[in-house]
Amino acid sequence: AQKITQTQPGMFVQEKEAVTLDCTYDTSDQSYGLFWYKQPSSGEMIFLIYQGSYDEQNATEGRYSLNFQKARKSANLVISASQLGDSAMYFCAMMRNQGGKLIFGQGTELSVKP
Amino acid sequence: DSGVTQTPKHLITATGQRVTLRCSPRSGDLSVYWYQQSLDQGLQFLIQYYNGEERAKGNILERFSAQQFPDLHSELNLSSLELGDSALYFCASSVGHVNPHEQYFGPGTRLTVT
Numbered sequence: 001a002q003k004i005t006q007t008q009p010g011m012f013v014q015e016k017e018a019v020t021l022d023c024t025y026d027t028s029d030q031s032y033g034l035f036w037y038k039q040p041s042s043g044e045m046i047f048l049i050y051q052g053s054y055d056e057q058n059a060t061e062g063r064y065s066l067n068f069q070k071a072r073k074s075a076n077l078v079i080s081a082s083q084l085g086d087s088a089m090y091f092c093a094m095m096r097n098q099g100g101k102l103i104f105g106q107g108t109e110l111s112v113k114p
Numbered sequence: 115d116s117g118v119t120q121t122p123k124h125l126i127t128a129t130g131q132r133v134t135l136r137c138s139p140r141s142g143d144l145s146v147y148w149y150q151q152s153l154d155q156g157l158q159f160l161i162q163y164y165n166g167e168e169r170a171k172g173n174i175l176e177r178f179s180a181q182q183f184p185d186l187h188s189e190l191n192l193s194s195l196e197l198g199d200s201a202l203y204f205c206a207s208s209v210g211h212v213n214p215h216e217q218y219f220g221p222g223t224r225l226t227v228t
């Protein structure tokens with residue numbers, strides 16, 4: 001069965017610094033996708049970044065990058081130059097190659113300090 | 115704004131009642147997914163529809179049902195409501211239904227059962 005583990009329930013980072021949110025996954029599939037979503041206090045789920053299991057390069061989207069280490073089954077999110085608006089819950093998720101449902105981790109609550 | 119709309123935003127109802135949550139996917143998206151977010155269970159996949167047909171089922175209770183209409187909007191029906199059904203219900207949409215792909219989430223419907 002597929003599983004996502006986020007071991008950091010909460011994290012603090014100083015404004016303008018970089019932060020890494022950890023995510024490990026468990027799957028026996030060879031082909032799959034990994035995602036990060038942001039959930040601000042308003043509640044909506046915002047798609048941030050996607051990494052395919054066969055992508056050789058780490059995905060980047062603006063200040064977000066995904067540090068993908070396939071052998072270690074980790075897909076950490078790196079946020080550079082943190083902003084106050086980055087304070088939110090962050091969810092790591094996985095999707096099998098057949099598509100369909102997202103399997104989510106328990107989330108990490110990030111607080112950015114001024 | 116993801117382009118996915120959900121109504122209503124908030125719903126307060128009593129145990130034993132029945133409610134209907136509505137979702138309109140992004141223009142051009144054929145797949146609709148329903149997720150439930152609760153404090154104890156986290157984010158859980160409920161059900162997926164693609165172009166009007168059910169594609170996958172997750173941890174959806176028998177008291178819950180869903181459908182996708184010819185205009186691609188979807189409704190999630192929750193009946194015989196219990197206190198434990200109180201949660202944030204998300205609809206998400208995507209273009210396809212196979213291969214890993216981004217899902218775009220609506221703002222959610224917060225259901226409170228009293």
